[in-house]
Amino acid sequence: MNREQISRIAHTRHPIKSPLDDASVQRLLEHGVAHGQARLLDLGCGTAEWLLRALSAHPEVRAEGVDVSTEALEQASEAARARGVQDRLVLHQQEAAAFTAPHTFDLILNVGSSHAFGGLLPTLDAAAAHLAPGGRVLIGDAFWEREPSPEAVEMLGEYGDLATTLDQITAAGWTPVHAHVSTRQELDAYEWALWGTLADWALDHPEDPDSAQALETAAERRSEWLHTYRDSFGFLSLVLRRTAG
Template identity: 70%
Template structure:
Protein backbone atom coordinates (compact mmCIF):
# COMPACT_ATOMS: atom_id res chain seq x y z
CA UNK A 1 0.00 0.00 0.00
CA UNK A 2 1.42 3.39 -0.96
CA UNK A 3 2.02 6.22 1.46
CA UNK A 4 -0.91 8.34 0.27
CA UNK A 5 -3.43 5.54 0.74
CA UNK A 6 -1.93 4.74 4.15
CA UNK A 7 -2.35 8.38 5.17
CA UNK A 8 -5.97 8.41 4.02
CA UNK A 9 -6.75 5.39 6.18
CA UNK A 10 -4.86 6.82 9.17
CA UNK A 11 -6.81 10.08 9.06
CA UNK A 12 -10.24 8.51 8.53
CA UNK A 13 -11.38 9.63 12.00
CA UNK A 14 -9.23 12.77 12.21
CA UNK A 15 -9.50 14.62 8.87
CA UNK A 16 -7.56 17.63 10.18
CA UNK A 17 -4.05 16.30 9.64
CA UNK A 18 -2.61 18.05 12.67
CA UNK A 19 -3.02 17.63 16.45
CA UNK A 20 -5.95 20.03 16.78
CA UNK A 21 -9.48 19.36 17.96
CA UNK A 22 -12.58 20.79 16.30
CA UNK A 23 -12.89 23.74 18.69
CA UNK A 24 -9.24 24.75 18.16
CA UNK A 25 -9.75 24.63 14.40
CA UNK A 26 -12.88 26.75 14.71
CA UNK A 27 -11.12 29.36 16.83
CA UNK A 28 -8.09 29.53 14.55
CA UNK A 29 -10.28 30.06 11.50
CA UNK A 30 -12.31 32.70 13.35
CA UNK A 31 -9.12 34.61 14.19
CA UNK A 32 -7.74 34.18 10.69
CA UNK A 33 -10.91 35.21 8.86
CA UNK A 34 -12.82 37.41 11.32
CA UNK A 35 -15.16 39.11 8.81
CA UNK A 36 -16.50 35.98 7.14
CA UNK A 37 -16.25 37.33 3.57
CA UNK A 38 -12.53 36.74 3.02
CA UNK A 39 -10.75 34.96 0.20
CA UNK A 40 -8.72 32.03 1.57
CA UNK A 41 -5.84 30.03 0.13
CA UNK A 42 -4.57 26.74 1.56
CA UNK A 43 -1.07 25.78 0.38
CA UNK A 44 -0.96 22.01 0.75
CA UNK A 45 -4.69 21.59 1.34
CA UNK A 46 -4.91 17.79 1.11
CA UNK A 47 -8.59 16.89 1.32
CA UNK A 48 -9.48 20.55 1.92
CA UNK A 49 -10.80 20.10 5.44
CA UNK A 50 -9.80 23.58 6.65
CA UNK A 51 -11.37 25.25 3.62
CA UNK A 52 -14.52 23.14 3.75
CA UNK A 53 -15.12 24.08 7.37
CA UNK A 54 -14.60 27.77 6.64
CA UNK A 55 -16.90 27.68 3.61
CA UNK A 56 -19.63 25.82 5.49
CA UNK A 57 -19.54 28.39 8.29
CA UNK A 58 -19.36 31.57 6.16
CA UNK A 59 -21.60 31.76 3.06
CA UNK A 60 -19.80 34.86 1.71
CA UNK A 61 -16.33 33.35 1.85
CA UNK A 62 -14.37 32.09 -1.18
CA UNK A 63 -11.48 29.64 -1.05
CA UNK A 64 -8.77 28.01 -3.12
CA UNK A 65 -6.67 24.96 -2.33
CA UNK A 66 -3.45 23.64 -3.82
CA UNK A 67 -2.07 20.13 -3.50
CA UNK A 68 -0.04 17.57 -5.42
CA UNK A 69 -2.42 14.70 -4.56
CA UNK A 70 -5.03 14.21 -7.23
CA UNK A 71 -6.93 11.75 -5.01
CA UNK A 72 -7.05 14.20 -2.09
CA UNK A 73 -8.33 16.98 -4.34
CA UNK A 74 -11.02 14.68 -5.69
CA UNK A 75 -12.09 13.95 -2.12
CA UNK A 76 -12.22 17.70 -1.45
CA UNK A 77 -14.33 18.26 -4.56
CA UNK A 78 -16.78 15.51 -3.59
CA UNK A 79 -17.06 16.83 -0.03
CA UNK A 80 -17.64 20.38 -1.31
CA UNK A 81 -20.47 19.11 -3.54
CA UNK A 82 -22.09 17.31 -0.59
CA UNK A 83 -21.90 20.51 1.47
CA UNK A 84 -23.16 22.69 -1.38
CA UNK A 85 -20.10 24.96 -1.36
CA UNK A 86 -18.44 23.79 -4.57
CA UNK A 87 -19.15 27.05 -6.42
CA UNK A 88 -17.05 28.94 -3.86
CA UNK A 89 -14.08 26.56 -3.94
CA UNK A 90 -11.33 26.33 -6.56
CA UNK A 91 -8.85 23.44 -6.39
CA UNK A 92 -5.47 23.29 -8.10
CA UNK A 93 -3.48 20.11 -8.77
CA UNK A 94 -0.03 21.65 -8.47
CA UNK A 95 3.08 21.91 -6.32
CA UNK A 96 2.15 24.50 -3.68
CA UNK A 97 5.65 26.00 -3.81
CA UNK A 98 5.18 26.72 -7.54
CA UNK A 99 1.59 27.95 -7.38
CA UNK A 100 0.78 31.42 -8.70
CA UNK A 101 -2.61 33.11 -8.69
CA UNK A 102 -4.14 36.20 -10.24
CA UNK A 103 -5.75 36.87 -6.85
CA UNK A 104 -4.35 37.95 -3.52
CA UNK A 105 -5.79 36.39 -0.39
CA UNK A 106 -6.97 37.67 2.97
CA UNK A 107 -5.91 34.46 4.71
CA UNK A 108 -3.19 32.07 3.57
CA UNK A 109 -3.08 28.73 5.40
CA UNK A 110 -0.34 26.16 5.59
CA UNK A 111 -0.80 23.94 8.63
CA UNK A 112 1.56 21.01 9.02
CA UNK A 113 2.85 21.37 5.45
CA UNK A 114 6.13 23.25 5.96
CA UNK A 115 8.08 20.23 4.67
CA UNK A 116 6.71 21.00 1.19
CA UNK A 117 8.57 24.33 1.23
CA UNK A 118 11.70 23.32 3.10
CA UNK A 119 10.82 24.68 6.54
CA UNK A 120 8.94 27.34 8.46
CA UNK A 121 10.55 30.48 7.03
CA UNK A 122 10.38 29.33 3.38
CA UNK A 123 6.70 28.56 3.97
CA UNK A 124 6.14 32.10 5.26
CA UNK A 125 8.00 33.48 2.27
CA UNK A 126 5.67 31.55 -0.05
CA UNK A 127 2.60 32.72 1.87
CA UNK A 128 3.78 36.32 1.67
CA UNK A 129 3.64 36.28 -2.14
CA UNK A 130 -0.10 35.52 -2.03
CA UNK A 131 -1.12 37.82 0.81
CA UNK A 132 -3.38 40.84 0.35
CA UNK A 133 -2.49 44.04 2.23
CA UNK A 134 -3.49 43.61 5.85
CA UNK A 135 -4.00 39.88 5.33
CA UNK A 136 -3.16 37.08 7.74
CA UNK A 137 -1.29 33.81 7.63
CA UNK A 138 -2.36 30.73 9.59
CA UNK A 139 0.56 28.37 9.97
CA UNK A 140 1.12 25.25 12.06
CA UNK A 141 4.55 23.95 12.95
CA UNK A 142 6.23 21.49 15.29
CA UNK A 143 8.61 22.48 18.06
CA UNK A 144 10.55 20.79 20.84
CA UNK A 145 8.82 21.04 24.21
CA UNK A 146 11.77 19.27 25.85
CA UNK A 147 15.27 18.35 24.78
CA UNK A 148 14.80 15.70 22.07
CA UNK A 149 16.84 12.56 21.54
CA UNK A 150 18.96 12.29 18.43
CA UNK A 151 16.55 9.60 17.27
CA UNK A 152 13.63 12.01 17.58
CA UNK A 153 15.47 14.68 15.57
CA UNK A 154 16.29 12.18 12.84
CA UNK A 155 12.68 11.00 12.79
CA UNK A 156 10.80 14.32 12.84
CA UNK A 157 13.27 17.02 11.87
CA UNK A 158 15.47 19.67 13.40
CA UNK A 159 12.91 21.90 15.14
CA UNK A 160 13.66 24.55 17.76
CA UNK A 161 11.94 25.27 21.06
CA UNK A 162 8.75 27.37 21.13
CA UNK A 163 10.38 30.65 22.16
CA UNK A 164 13.06 30.36 19.47
CA UNK A 165 10.42 29.49 16.87
CA UNK A 166 8.57 32.71 17.71
CA UNK A 167 11.85 34.66 17.64
CA UNK A 168 12.48 33.42 14.10
CA UNK A 169 8.96 34.38 13.03
CA UNK A 170 9.32 37.90 14.49
CA UNK A 171 12.76 38.39 12.95
CA UNK A 172 11.26 37.47 9.57
CA UNK A 173 8.86 40.41 9.82
CA UNK A 174 5.73 38.83 11.29
CA UNK A 175 3.67 39.63 14.38
CA UNK A 176 1.58 36.89 16.02
CA UNK A 177 -1.98 38.09 16.65
CA UNK A 178 -3.19 34.71 17.92
CA UNK A 179 -1.69 31.35 18.75
CA UNK A 180 -2.57 27.93 20.04
CA UNK A 181 -0.23 25.33 21.51
CA UNK A 182 -1.76 21.89 21.08
CA UNK A 183 -2.63 20.35 24.41
CA UNK A 184 -1.47 16.96 25.61
CA UNK A 185 -4.98 15.69 24.93
CA UNK A 186 -4.91 16.97 21.34
CA UNK A 187 -1.46 15.52 20.72
CA UNK A 188 -2.40 12.14 22.16
CA UNK A 189 -5.81 12.02 20.50
CA UNK A 190 -4.18 12.63 17.14
CA UNK A 191 -1.69 9.78 17.53
CA UNK A 192 -4.22 7.33 18.97
CA UNK A 193 -6.61 8.15 16.14
CA UNK A 194 -4.02 7.73 13.38
CA UNK A 195 -2.55 4.43 14.43
CA UNK A 196 -5.82 3.10 15.80
CA UNK A 197 -7.57 3.80 12.48
CA UNK A 198 -4.83 1.96 10.61
CA UNK A 199 -4.97 -1.01 12.95
CA UNK A 200 -8.77 -1.16 12.79
CA UNK A 201 -8.73 -1.20 9.00
CA UNK A 202 -6.24 -4.07 8.98
CA UNK A 203 -8.27 -6.07 11.51
CA UNK A 204 -11.48 -5.40 9.58
CA UNK A 205 -9.87 -6.61 6.31
CA UNK A 206 -7.88 -9.69 7.31
CA UNK A 207 -7.98 -11.14 3.79
CA UNK A 208 -6.68 -8.00 2.08
CA UNK A 209 -3.12 -8.51 0.80
CA UNK A 210 -1.98 -5.24 2.42
CA UNK A 211 -3.48 -6.03 5.83
CA UNK A 212 -0.26 -7.40 7.43
CA UNK A 213 1.76 -4.40 6.22
CA UNK A 214 -0.83 -1.92 7.52
CA UNK A 215 -1.07 -3.62 10.90
CA UNK A 216 2.71 -3.67 11.26
CA UNK A 217 2.95 0.00 10.26
CA UNK A 218 0.39 0.92 12.91
CA UNK A 219 2.36 -0.94 15.58
CA UNK A 220 5.70 0.56 14.54
CA UNK A 221 4.36 4.13 14.39
CA UNK A 222 2.62 3.79 17.74
CA UNK A 223 5.84 2.53 19.33
CA UNK A 224 7.87 5.36 17.78
CA UNK A 225 5.42 7.91 19.19
CA UNK A 226 5.42 6.42 22.67
CA UNK A 227 9.12 5.69 22.95
CA UNK A 228 10.81 8.35 20.79
CA UNK A 229 8.97 11.68 20.63
CA UNK A 230 5.82 11.77 22.79
CA UNK A 231 7.56 13.54 25.68
CA UNK A 232 9.51 16.03 23.57
CA UNK A 233 7.48 17.12 20.53
CA UNK A 234 4.83 19.85 20.48
CA UNK A 235 2.78 21.70 17.87
CA UNK A 236 1.96 25.39 17.64
CA UNK A 237 -0.55 27.13 15.35
CA UNK A 238 -0.06 30.84 14.74
CA UNK A 239 -2.13 33.57 13.15
CA UNK A 240 0.34 36.13 11.81
CA UNK A 241 0.26 39.58 10.29
CA UNK A 242 3.09 41.39 8.56
CA UNK A 243 4.92 43.68 10.97
CA UNK A 244 5.87 46.04 8.15
CA UNK A 245 5.80 46.07 4.39
Protein backbone atom coordinates in the same frame (compact mmCIF):
# COMPACT_ATOMS: atom_id res chain seq x y z
CA MET B 1 -0.09 0.11 0.28
CA ASN B 2 1.63 3.45 -0.26
CA ARG B 3 2.02 6.35 2.14
CA GLU B 4 -0.96 8.22 0.74
CA GLN B 5 -3.27 5.22 1.16
CA ILE B 6 -2.08 4.74 4.71
CA SER B 7 -2.69 8.40 5.51
CA ARG B 8 -6.18 8.33 3.99
CA ILE B 9 -7.26 5.40 6.14
CA ALA B 10 -5.50 6.63 9.28
CA HIS B 11 -7.13 10.07 9.11
CA THR B 12 -10.69 8.74 8.65
CA ARG B 13 -11.60 9.69 12.23
CA HIS B 14 -9.34 12.74 12.39
CA PRO B 15 -9.70 14.63 9.09
CA ILE B 16 -7.64 17.57 10.32
CA LYS B 17 -4.15 16.23 9.66
CA SER B 18 -2.57 17.88 12.67
CA PRO B 19 -2.88 17.48 16.46
CA LEU B 20 -5.78 19.89 16.88
CA ASP B 21 -9.29 19.23 18.13
CA ASP B 22 -12.38 20.66 16.48
CA ALA B 23 -12.71 23.54 18.96
CA SER B 24 -9.11 24.62 18.37
CA VAL B 25 -9.61 24.52 14.60
CA GLN B 26 -12.75 26.63 14.92
CA ARG B 27 -11.00 29.26 17.07
CA LEU B 28 -8.05 29.47 14.69
CA LEU B 29 -10.37 29.98 11.73
CA GLU B 30 -12.37 32.59 13.63
CA HIS B 31 -9.19 34.59 14.17
CA GLY B 32 -7.94 33.93 10.64
CA VAL B 33 -11.05 34.83 8.65
CA ALA B 34 -11.18 38.54 9.34
CA HIS B 35 -14.36 39.29 7.38
CA GLY B 36 -17.22 37.39 5.77
CA GLN B 37 -16.15 37.94 2.17
CA ALA B 38 -12.54 36.88 2.62
CA ARG B 39 -10.63 35.00 -0.05
CA LEU B 40 -8.66 32.02 1.31
CA LEU B 41 -5.71 30.05 -0.04
CA ASP B 42 -4.38 26.80 1.42
CA LEU B 43 -0.88 25.97 0.17
CA GLY B 44 -0.67 22.21 0.64
CA CYS B 45 -4.36 21.69 1.30
CA GLY B 46 -4.54 17.90 1.14
CA THR B 47 -8.23 17.04 1.43
CA ALA B 48 -8.97 20.74 2.07
CA GLU B 49 -10.63 20.15 5.44
CA TRP B 50 -9.61 23.60 6.74
CA LEU B 51 -11.12 25.29 3.69
CA LEU B 52 -14.28 23.19 3.82
CA ARG B 53 -14.89 24.19 7.43
CA ALA B 54 -14.30 27.86 6.67
CA LEU B 55 -16.63 27.73 3.65
CA SER B 56 -19.33 25.99 5.68
CA ALA B 57 -19.11 28.61 8.44
CA HIS B 58 -18.98 31.66 6.15
CA PRO B 59 -21.42 31.61 3.22
CA GLU B 60 -19.66 34.40 1.29
CA VAL B 61 -16.08 33.22 1.71
CA ARG B 62 -14.30 31.89 -1.39
CA ALA B 63 -11.31 29.58 -1.27
CA GLU B 64 -8.60 27.94 -3.32
CA GLY B 65 -6.49 24.93 -2.42
CA VAL B 66 -3.22 23.69 -3.88
CA ASP B 67 -1.83 20.18 -3.57
CA VAL B 68 0.03 17.58 -5.65
CA SER B 69 -2.12 14.62 -4.61
CA THR B 70 -4.76 13.49 -7.08
CA GLU B 71 -6.46 11.32 -4.47
CA ALA B 72 -6.58 14.04 -1.82
CA LEU B 73 -8.01 16.59 -4.24
CA GLU B 74 -10.63 14.11 -5.42
CA GLN B 75 -11.65 13.61 -1.78
CA ALA B 76 -11.77 17.37 -1.30
CA SER B 77 -13.95 17.84 -4.38
CA GLU B 78 -16.34 15.11 -3.30
CA ALA B 79 -16.59 16.54 0.22
CA ALA B 80 -17.21 20.04 -1.15
CA ARG B 81 -20.14 18.72 -3.18
CA ALA B 82 -21.50 16.87 -0.16
CA ARG B 83 -21.36 20.06 1.93
CA GLY B 84 -22.78 22.23 -0.83
CA VAL B 85 -19.79 24.55 -1.10
CA GLN B 86 -18.31 23.34 -4.41
CA ASP B 87 -19.15 26.60 -6.21
CA ARG B 88 -16.88 28.54 -3.84
CA LEU B 89 -13.87 26.20 -3.87
CA VAL B 90 -11.23 25.99 -6.59
CA LEU B 91 -8.63 23.23 -6.40
CA HIS B 92 -5.27 23.27 -8.15
CA GLN B 93 -3.17 20.15 -8.64
CA GLN B 94 0.43 21.35 -8.62
CA GLU B 95 3.40 22.01 -6.38
CA ALA B 96 2.42 24.61 -3.81
CA ALA B 97 5.77 26.37 -4.19
CA ALA B 98 5.07 26.95 -7.91
CA PHE B 99 1.52 28.26 -7.50
CA THR B 100 0.65 31.70 -8.87
CA ALA B 101 -2.65 33.55 -8.97
CA PRO B 102 -3.89 36.77 -10.62
CA HIS B 103 -5.16 38.04 -7.26
CA THR B 104 -4.11 38.10 -3.62
CA PHE B 105 -5.74 36.43 -0.63
CA ASP B 106 -6.97 37.59 2.76
CA LEU B 107 -5.92 34.41 4.55
CA ILE B 108 -3.14 32.01 3.60
CA LEU B 109 -3.13 28.62 5.32
CA ASN B 110 -0.36 26.11 5.72
CA VAL B 111 -0.85 23.75 8.63
CA GLY B 112 1.49 20.80 8.96
CA SER B 113 2.92 21.06 5.44
CA SER B 114 5.79 23.53 5.64
CA HIS B 115 8.02 20.77 4.21
CA ALA B 116 6.62 21.72 0.79
CA PHE B 117 8.63 24.94 1.02
CA GLY B 118 11.64 23.70 2.95
CA GLY B 119 10.66 24.86 6.42
CA LEU B 120 8.72 27.40 8.44
CA LEU B 121 10.40 30.66 7.34
CA PRO B 122 10.44 29.80 3.61
CA THR B 123 6.75 28.96 3.95
CA LEU B 124 6.05 32.40 5.40
CA ASP B 125 8.03 34.00 2.57
CA ALA B 126 5.89 32.12 0.05
CA ALA B 127 2.69 33.10 1.85
CA ALA B 128 3.69 36.76 1.85
CA ALA B 129 3.84 36.75 -1.94
CA HIS B 130 0.11 35.86 -2.08
CA LEU B 131 -1.09 38.02 0.81
CA ALA B 132 -3.44 40.97 0.39
CA PRO B 133 -2.72 44.16 2.35
CA GLY B 134 -3.80 43.58 5.95
CA GLY B 135 -4.12 39.86 5.30
CA ARG B 136 -3.34 37.03 7.68
CA VAL B 137 -1.46 33.75 7.64
CA LEU B 138 -2.62 30.69 9.57
CA ILE B 139 0.36 28.40 9.97
CA GLY B 140 0.97 25.30 12.04
CA ASP B 141 4.32 23.63 12.59
CA ALA B 142 6.26 21.48 15.01
CA PHE B 143 8.61 22.62 17.76
CA TRP B 144 10.53 20.78 20.45
CA GLU B 145 8.65 21.07 23.73
CA ARG B 146 11.52 19.37 25.51
CA GLU B 147 15.06 18.46 24.51
CA PRO B 148 14.65 15.72 21.86
CA SER B 149 16.70 12.59 21.57
CA PRO B 150 19.01 12.23 18.57
CA GLU B 151 16.61 9.56 17.30
CA ALA B 152 13.68 12.00 17.45
CA VAL B 153 15.60 14.64 15.51
CA GLU B 154 16.62 12.09 12.91
CA MET B 155 13.03 10.92 12.56
CA LEU B 156 11.20 14.26 12.51
CA GLY B 157 13.77 16.90 11.66
CA GLU B 158 15.42 20.00 13.09
CA TYR B 159 13.14 22.33 15.06
CA GLY B 160 13.64 24.99 17.68
CA ASP B 161 11.95 25.27 21.04
CA LEU B 162 8.83 27.43 21.41
CA ALA B 163 10.63 30.67 22.28
CA THR B 164 13.21 30.26 19.53
CA THR B 165 10.50 29.53 16.98
CA LEU B 166 8.58 32.69 17.91
CA ASP B 167 11.77 34.75 17.89
CA GLN B 168 12.52 33.60 14.35
CA ILE B 169 9.00 34.42 13.18
CA THR B 170 8.93 37.90 14.67
CA ALA B 171 12.45 38.63 13.40
CA ALA B 172 11.20 37.79 9.90
CA GLY B 173 8.61 40.56 10.13
CA TRP B 174 5.51 38.82 11.44
CA THR B 175 3.32 39.58 14.45
CA PRO B 176 1.25 36.84 16.13
CA VAL B 177 -2.34 37.94 16.72
CA HIS B 178 -3.56 34.53 17.90
CA ALA B 179 -1.81 31.32 18.87
CA HIS B 180 -2.53 27.83 20.08
CA VAL B 181 -0.08 25.27 21.46
CA SER B 182 -1.57 21.80 21.09
CA THR B 183 -2.33 20.27 24.45
CA ARG B 184 -1.16 16.88 25.62
CA GLN B 185 -4.72 15.67 25.10
CA GLU B 186 -4.72 16.88 21.48
CA LEU B 187 -1.28 15.43 20.76
CA ASP B 188 -2.18 12.05 22.23
CA ALA B 189 -5.66 11.96 20.70
CA TYR B 190 -4.17 12.54 17.28
CA GLU B 191 -1.69 9.66 17.50
CA TRP B 192 -4.20 7.26 19.05
CA ALA B 193 -6.73 8.14 16.34
CA LEU B 194 -4.30 7.60 13.46
CA TRP B 195 -2.79 4.29 14.44
CA GLY B 196 -5.92 2.94 16.11
CA THR B 197 -7.95 3.66 12.98
CA LEU B 198 -5.36 2.04 10.74
CA ALA B 199 -5.22 -1.05 12.97
CA ASP B 200 -9.02 -1.20 13.09
CA TRP B 201 -9.16 -1.17 9.30
CA ALA B 202 -6.61 -3.98 9.07
CA LEU B 203 -8.49 -6.15 11.55
CA ASP B 204 -11.78 -5.48 9.75
CA HIS B 205 -10.28 -6.49 6.38
CA PRO B 206 -8.25 -9.63 7.08
CA GLU B 207 -8.63 -10.84 3.49
CA ASP B 208 -7.29 -7.62 1.99
CA PRO B 209 -3.74 -8.08 0.62
CA ASP B 210 -2.71 -4.85 2.42
CA SER B 211 -4.10 -5.86 5.80
CA ALA B 212 -0.90 -7.26 7.25
CA GLN B 213 1.14 -4.26 6.12
CA ALA B 214 -1.42 -1.84 7.59
CA LEU B 215 -1.40 -3.64 10.95
CA GLU B 216 2.40 -3.70 11.02
CA THR B 217 2.60 -0.02 10.09
CA ALA B 218 0.15 0.92 12.84
CA ALA B 219 2.23 -0.94 15.41
CA GLU B 220 5.50 0.59 14.17
CA ARG B 221 4.17 4.15 14.14
CA ARG B 222 2.60 3.78 17.58
CA SER B 223 5.89 2.46 18.95
CA GLU B 224 7.88 5.30 17.36
CA TRP B 225 5.56 7.83 18.92
CA LEU B 226 5.63 6.30 22.39
CA HIS B 227 9.34 5.49 22.51
CA THR B 228 10.95 8.22 20.42
CA TYR B 229 9.14 11.56 20.34
CA ARG B 230 6.02 11.65 22.55
CA ASP B 231 7.77 13.42 25.41
CA SER B 232 9.48 16.06 23.27
CA PHE B 233 7.25 16.88 20.28
CA GLY B 234 5.05 19.96 20.32
CA PHE B 235 2.82 21.66 17.75
CA LEU B 236 2.22 25.38 17.41
CA SER B 237 -0.52 27.07 15.38
CA LEU B 238 -0.37 30.81 14.77
CA VAL B 239 -2.41 33.51 13.11
CA LEU B 240 0.09 36.09 11.87
CA ARG B 241 0.03 39.53 10.33
CA ARG B 242 2.86 41.39 8.68
CA THR B 243 4.61 43.80 11.02
CA ALA B 244 4.18 47.42 9.91
CA GLY B 245 7.35 48.92 8.47
